[in-house]
Amino acid sequence: MRQKKKIEKLPKLTYKMFMENVKRQDAAFEKHPAKEVYAKVLNELAKM
Secondary structure, eight states: OOOOOOOOOOOOOOHHHHHHHHHHHHHHHHTOTTHHHHHHHHHHHHHO
């Protein structure tokens, strides 16, 4: 017999919390050394 795994319900993410996460991730990415590489790749993809 298989046991059913209990799925834990996560609290609903509010829009405010979501935007705070986005801002924090953007701030972290500004300092990321690969930022220029990502920008070049995105520019090349945009040209296709």
